[in-house]
Amino acid sequence: MKKLLLINLAAFLAIFLAACGNESSGAESYPNKPIELIVPYAPGGGTDLGARELEPYIEDELGVSIEIINKEGAGGWAGWTDLINANPDGYTLGYLNTPNLTTGYLNPELERGEDLDSFSYISNHVSDPLVLAVNKDDDRFETVEDFIEYAKENEVTTSSQKVGSSEHVVSLKMNEELGTNIGIVQYEGVPEIRSDLMSGDIDSSIIALNAVYNADKEAIKPLAIFSEERSEFLPDVPTMEESGYEGLNAKIYRGIGAPAGVDSEKISILEEAFKNAIQNEEHQESMKKNAGIKPEYQDSEEFRQTLEGEEEKYKEVSDLLGW
Amino acid sequence: MDIISQVINNFTSIDTISVLLIGVVAGLVIGSIPGMTSTMAIALLIPITFNMDSTNGLIMLVSVYTAGVYAGSLPGILLNTPGTPSSAATVLDGYPLMMQGEGTKAIGIATIGSVVGGLFSGVVLLFLAPILANISLLFSAPEYFLIAVFGLTIIASLSEGSVIKGLMAGTFGLLLGTVGIDLMTGVPRFTFGSVALEGGISLIPALIGFFSISQVMMLSEEKGGNKKLSEKGVKGNVLPTKNEFSEMVPSLIRSPIIGVLVGMLPGTGGDIGSWMSYNEAKRFSKNKEKFGKGSIEGLTASETGNNATTGGSIVPMVTLGIPGSAATAVLLGGIISAGLTPGHELFTKHGDVVYSMIVGFFIATILMGVIGLLSAKHISKVINVPTGIVAPLIVCFAVVGSYAINNSISDVWIMLVVGIMGYFMRKTGFPVAPIVLGLILGPIAEEGFRQSLSMTSDSIIIYYLSRPISVTLIILTVFSVIVPVYRNFKNKKDTN
Numbered sequence: 001m002k003k004l005l006l007i008n009l010a011a012f013l014a015i016f017l018a019a020c021g022n023e024s025s026g027a028e029s030y031p032n033k034p035i036e037l038i039v040p041y042a043p044g045g046g047t048d049l050g051a052r053e054l055e056p057y058i059e060d061e062l063g064v065s066i067e068i069i070n071k072e073g074a075g076g077w078a079g080w081t082d083l084i085n086a087n088p089d090g091y092t093l094g095y096l097n098t099p100n101l102t103t104g105y106l107n108p109e110l111e112r113g114e115d116l117d118s119f120s121y122i123s124n125h126v127s128d129p130l131v132l133a134v135n136k137d138d139d140r141f142e143t144v145e146d147f148i149e150y151a152k153e154n155e156v157t158t159s160s161q162k163v164g165s166s167e168h169v170v171s172l173k174m175n176e177e178l179g180t181n182i183g184i185v186q187y188e189g190v191p192e193i194r195s196d197l198m199s200g201d202i203d204s205s206i207i208a209l210n211a212v213y214n215a216d217k218e219a220i221k222p223l224a225i226f227s228e229e230r231s232e233f234l235p236d237v238p239t240m241e242e243s244g245y246e247g248l249n250a251k252i253y254r255g256i257g258a259p260a261g262v263d264s265e266k267i268s269i270l271e272e273a274f275k276n277a278i279q280n281e282e283h284q285e286s287m288k289k290n291a292g293i294k295p296e297y298q299d300s301e302e303f304r305q306t307l308e309g310e311e312e313k314y315k316e317v318s319d320l321l322g323w
Numbered sequence: 324m325d326i327i328s329q330v331i332n333n334f335t336s337i338d339t340i341s342v343l344l345i346g347v348v349a350g351l352v353i354g355s356i357p358g359m360t361s362t363m364a365i366a367l368l369i370p371i372t373f374n375m376d377s378t379n380g381l382i383m384l385v386s387v388y389t390a391g392v393y394a395g396s397l398p399g400i401l402l403n404t405p406g407t408p409s410s411a412a413t414v415l416d417g418y419p420l421m422m423q424g425e426g427t428k429a430i431g432i433a434t435i436g437s438v439v440g441g442l443f444s445g446v447v448l449l450f451l452a453p454i455l456a457n458i459s460l461l462f463s464a465p466e467y468f469l470i471a472v473f474g475l476t477i478i479a480s481l482s483e484g485s486v487i488k489g490l491m492a493g494t495f496g497l498l499l500g501t502v503g504i505d506l507m508t509g510v511p512r513f514t515f516g517s518v519a520l521e522g523g524i525s526l527i528p529a530l531i532g533f534f535s536i537s538q539v540m541m542l543s544e545e546k547g548g549n550k551k552l553s554e555k556g557v558k559g560n561v562l563p564t565k566n567e568f569s570e571m572v573p574s575l576i577r578s579p580i581i582g583v584l585v586g587m588l589p590g591t592g593g594d595i596g597s598w599m600s601y602n603e604a605k606r607f608s609k610n611k612e613k614f615g616k617g618s619i620e621g622l623t624a625s626e627t628g629n630n631a632t633t634g635g636s637i638v639p640m641v642t643l644g645i646p647g648s649a650a651t652a653v654l655l656g657g658i659i660s661a662g663l664t665p666g667h668e669l670f671t672k673h674g675d676v677v678y679s680m681i682v683g684f685f686i687a688t689i690l691m692g693v694i695g696l697l698s699a700k701h702i703s704k705v706i707n708v709p710t711g712i713v714a715p716l717i718v719c720f721a722v723v724g725s726y727a728i729n730n731s732i733s734d735v736w737i738m739l740v741v742g743i744m745g746y747f748m749r750k751t752g753f754p755v756a757p758i759v760l761g762l763i764l765g766p767i768a769e770e771g772f773r774q775s776l777s778m779t780s781d782s783i784i785i786y787y788l789s790r791p792i793s794v795t796l797i798i799l800t801v802f803s804v805i806v807p808v809y810r811n812f813k814n815k816k817d818t819n
Contacts, residue, residue: 043366044653049660052370070366071730074504074521078731081518109510110521155780163509185464185777186506188770191589191652195645199460201778214659215644218666290660 030090030266034065037256038094040079042072046210046291047095047254050126053287057277062269075162076100077112084118088259090266093122096257102310103164108323116307120262123274124255124298124306126287128208129227130166131237132158135200136221144224144243147204151180156203159193160184164321166250167206169313170226172320173248194220208252209233213292226250233292253310255303271300329675330682339379343683346383347690350390355398357531358724360407361391361593362650369657377661378676382683384657388650389633389684390691392593393437396626397695400429401705402717404535404724409593409632411530411759412601412625419617424555426703431561432571432619434695436578436626441688443579444586444634448641449681452670455635456642459587464778465787467590468771469796471764474595476803477602478757488753496761499524500769507773519733526594528725528738529762533755535721536742539714541749553706561699563619571623574604578627585628586635590771592648593629594763600628606803615756634684641669641677 037055041047048070055066071079076097086092096119105112134141141147150156151174160167163186171182185202187193190211197205198219205220212222213233222237226249230239240248256274258267277283278297287295298306314321333339346368353364364387372380395407400417413433420429447455462470478493502513503523514520563571578600585596604624605614614621636647637654644665646652658665663673670677705713725738745755779786787793 042649043363044369044656048366049369049656055370069730072522073525073729073731074518077518077521078729107509111516157778162504162506183777183780185774187774188506189652191645191647194643195460195589195639196463198643198645199463201463214655214664215666217664218668219643289662 030269031062031064033091034067035062035090036067036069036086036092038079038083038092039068039070040072040076040083040095040097041070043070046293047097049291050254050287050293051095053290054125054277054283057280057283058273061273061276075104077104077110080104080114083257084114084259086259088120088261090258090262090270093256093258093270095125096121096255096307098251098253098307098310099164099166099169099314102307102314106311106314106318106323107164116304116311118260119257120260120267121300121304121307122256122258122267122270123278123300124253124296124303125274125278126293127251127253127296128210128293129225129231129249129251130170130206131209131212131222131226131234132204132206132224132240133197133212133220133222134204135197136219138200138203138221141204141221141223144238144240144245147223148174148178148180148245151182152178155181155183157183157185159187159197159202159205159207161187161189161193161207164314166252169317169321170206170248170250173317174245176320177247178245210292232294233288253303253306255298255306257303267300275299326674326678330679333378333675333679334682334686338376339382339679339683342375342379342383343386343687343690346386347390347687347694350387350687351394351691351694353387354391354394355406356724356727357398357404357406357535357720358527358727360527360650360728361388361395361409362648362653363728364388364391365650365653365657369653369660372657373660377663378679380661381658381676381680382687384654385633385637385680385684386687386690388654389441389630389688391650392629392633393434393441393626393691393695395629396433396437397430397702398720399534400426400433401702402535402713402720403538404717404720405530407593408526408530408763409597409629410625411534411594412597412756413622413629414534415601415615415756416618416621416625419615420619420622421703421706422553422555423617424553424558424706425617426706427557427561427699428559428563428567429617429622430699430703431696432563432567432622433626434561434692434699435563435571436575436623437630437695438688438692439575440579440582440627440630441633442685444583444631445681445685445688446634447583448634448637448684449678452638452642455583455587456639459589459639459645459647460643461790461792462588464771464774465790465793466771466796467588468768468775469787469793469800470588470591470599471768471771473796473800473803474599474602474764475760475768476800477606478760485752489757492748492753492755493757493761496758497765498761499529499758500762500765506770507777517733519731519737523766524737524741524762525725525729525731525734526763527728528734529741530759531721531725532738532741533745533759535717536738537745537749537755539717539721540742540746542710543714550710551707555706557700557703557706561696567619570619573607574600574620574623575627577603577607578624579631582628582631583635583638586632586647587638589639589645589647590767591632592636592650593632595767596632596635597625597629598760598763600624600631630688637684641665 039048039051083094105114174180196202224240278295353359395410396413399405399410399414403418405411417429504521581600582596585591601624604620636651639645640651646655725734
């Protein structure tokens with residue numbers, strides 16, 4: 001018995017000392033050990049695939065390996081809670097996604113204490129505008145004007161992914177500002193939305209562009225895009241503004257952040273690495289080709305401003321959401 | 324003709340055969356570790372396929388998928404610990420068989436069932452994909468609600484002994500299913516301020532808790548540490564006898580059809596496929612009393628049903644770009660990464676890739692069967708291991724598995740709490756299966772019903788009655804409740 005105790009103690013000491021050893025060599029040059037990247041969504045989802053596409057380019061830039069850790073739950077907040085609580089030593093990074101990040105701390109029901117100051121920001125990775133899409137065989141809607149005019153007179157249904165999502169907010173704004181009667185059906189994920197749109201169980205879908213891009217193009221008809229410019233993926237689809245509906249633009253962003261309090265020197269090193277990786281042409285091409293999504297680099301400051309902008313947008317519509 | 328020769332050409336290359344083999348072995352290993360699912364197996368391998376020829380990459384991914392779903396049954400049968408949620412129903416009869424010393428045979432039956440289910444779904448995928456895909460579109464929120472309700476009607480008969488206790492357990496399962504953020508309003512329910520509970524009670528930790536931890540606690544209080552798991556030893560052959568095989572036949576015919584249909588629907592996967600198959604096997608069985616005590620019919624149904632969902636869930640994925648399960652959602656990511664766009668043109672433009680993938684699926688299914696049958700005799704020897712070794716090992720697996728599924732320590736706590744709950748339920752004669760069924764089907768029923776309320780401005784009753792599949796499901800549900808009650812009533816009258 002005593003012998004066992006001794007062995008255990010020895011093992012514990014060995015591990016403890018080894019851990020100390022790591023600690024002391026940590027400060028010399030950053031980075032010198034693997035970096036964890038928390039993806040707060042399931043493996044195989046859009047964020048995860050994008051992260052895995054980017055991973056090798058970041059590794060090339062930083063010269064250390066990146067370990068992707070999937071931690072899903074609570075719309076991303078399971079992962080973000082871990083990120084916030086991680087040691088701000090620059091070795092734990094995470095994807096920050098709108099709108100879930102923004103709505104998570106703004107929704108009073110959830111009683112969260114976090115806000116934008118809970119994180120450090122490194123860069124944006126991709127952005128994806130929303131589109132309004134209908135079933136290809138639906139003769140009622142040839143253009144977005146058809147849709148809006150019809151929706152002013154009749155009730156139409158559209159899909160949204162969860163309460164407070166960008167899709168949800170856009171539908172509420174359209175009802176408020178254009179006088180449409182859009183009924184919102186909340187969904188858990190994209191597959192069910194596509195299925196119901198193709199079968200005509202819902203009249204329309206407000207959904208991220210890449211979800212339409214990757215769908216069967218013979219079955220879904222995009223009517224308009226909620227962004228300033230047309231998208232290279234759907235060059236024939238007009239923007240809402242072109243069609244005369246202003247102030248409805250909505251995009252989702254996915255960028256990289258860290259816990260609050262990471263050294264500004266380390267942030268600059270990471271910023272530079274992510275800049276080169278995201279702007280790498282090979283990466284840009286493969287993201288466009290494989291995911292139907294465009295990498296859009298923003299630096300640390302710009303990314304934070306983007307998130308502040310999102311916060312503003314939500315505060316404007318808080319009464320629509322009942323927040 | 325061109326496509327056929329190209330496909331044959333693919334399968335004579337060493338590369339293709341070896342990725343297929345790697346896929347099957349990886350699937351078997353990952354699937355049999357509790358807490359690691361076939362979904363995770365696919366996700367882990369996708370980055371590897373980036374550097375491969377796209378055909379080979381997809382062959383590897385479908386091989387992992389089918390082998391992973393099958394392998395989940397092995398720890399379920401051997402240790403009462405389902406390796407994946409798809410194998411939860413397998414445990415109900417697989418483990419009792421094992422304890423009776425029939426472990427080798429139980430693995431044999433599960434293997435045959437899985438191969439039959441897999442092959443049937445492969446045939447369907449090959450010949451009927453476009454037609455079935457259009458049928459899958461007819462299912463929407465109202466149908467999901469009704470399917471879940473239909474599935475729940477079996478609860479009364481899932482409970483050995485007291486029906487009241489079974490119903491209480493089922494209701495408790497439904498209640499557990501309400502934990503988490505309400506999809507329609509965004510309000511957190513029963514989360515007690517914990518971020519970990521916002522997504523609901525995670526299914527895998529709950530399954531591990533209910534089945535394995537409670538079992539370990541029973542084991543450790545019943546027996547001394549040196550005693551074997553069961554004194555019965557290992558007997559019997561891998562292959563079932565003629566009589567046993569004829570017991571399997573109804574399940575081998577019914578379950579693949581159920582599995583494929585369930586697999587096709589985007590909201591449901593292998594877990595529901597196996598439960599539905601199990602339920603229907605019991606509903607139609609002449610030996611209902613054997614279920615839960617080592618029924619060959621039940622084991623066959625569950626294992627055939629879950630593997631039939633694999634091909635079924637690929638159907639809408641390749642034809643419509645709508646994945647039929649979580650695992651195929653990841654697979655879809657793999658297909659898109661390979662530069663292919665799912666949809667109607669996938670079969671015409673990239674026929675060689677798709678058909679090679681389907682043929683690979685067939686070969687992988689057979690290969691996993693061969694490996695399973697050959698190893699059954701050896702792995703069933705687990706029964707000879709003393710409880711004092713098995714019990715701590717199961718606890719290790721349970722903790723690691725619950726943590727691994729989402730890198731979350733709170734899932735480990737959920738597993739432990741649920742395990743203790745399961746222990747007291749077993750002690751007091753409450754069946755565990757209805758809780759699990761409630762936990763799986765409850766959220767589907769709720770989401771389906773509330774979505775359907777927001778889908779129509781008409782009366783909800785008119786909406787349901789205007790949908791042919793809904794009407795069929797309503798009739799089925801009503802019958803499944805009335806028939807047993809009527810029979811009971813008649814039997815009592817006759818005996819009086």
